[in-house]
Amino acid sequence: GAGVSQSPRYKVAKRGQDVALRCDPISGHVSLFWYQQALGQGPEFLTYFQNEAQLDKSGLPSDRFFAERPEGSVSTLKIQRTQQEDSAVYLCASSSKGYSNQPQHFGDGTRLSIL
């Protein structure tokens, strides 16, 4: 497709379950970002990939969070043993090059609710 695609749009899980969120970036985009957006807040950086390499994961809040992009295109954000504080919208963005001055194109996000 023409834009960044995220699935599922909504995910409800019980506390302690594992979840996997998918991001399909714009074709050919080198850079891929994951953000967490809590209610009423701006997006907060989680992690960054350049092609298949995860160059920055400093924003991941705990070792329960894991992201991968094995073939340099689709990415998956996995959260293990989910907690209520993980409830948020998870946004994926991609940009065409590996420079920070490139605008990021965002998907519509996955709204995760942990019961």
Add this chain to the structure above:
Amino acid sequence: AQSVTQPDIHITVSEGASLELRCNYSYGATPYLFWYVQSPGQGLQLLLKYFSGDTLVQGIKGFEAEFKRSQSSFNLRKPSVHWSDAAEYFCAVAGNTGNQFYFGTGTSLTVIP
């Protein structure tokens, strides 16, 4: 460290009135600055960006923003607001030494008919 402050949590304007949304940033060098808009349940859409050069930048949907280094500001303006402009607006800064974007907490815009 980079940071962005959007002092106004919520703004209400009448349709047809002018709009200014404030953004202040903290960054040691020349920043890359962006404004994004987010409608409910949607991702963020880029309105405009500033990298260098002319400090007044034009964006989509009739928006413009002015970079003022002396004030560390990048305020967003629109001369005449339309009802469809009601949304959440985010200012963001990116440094030239990394790939992180830092977003403000957003300003929610309500447009009164």
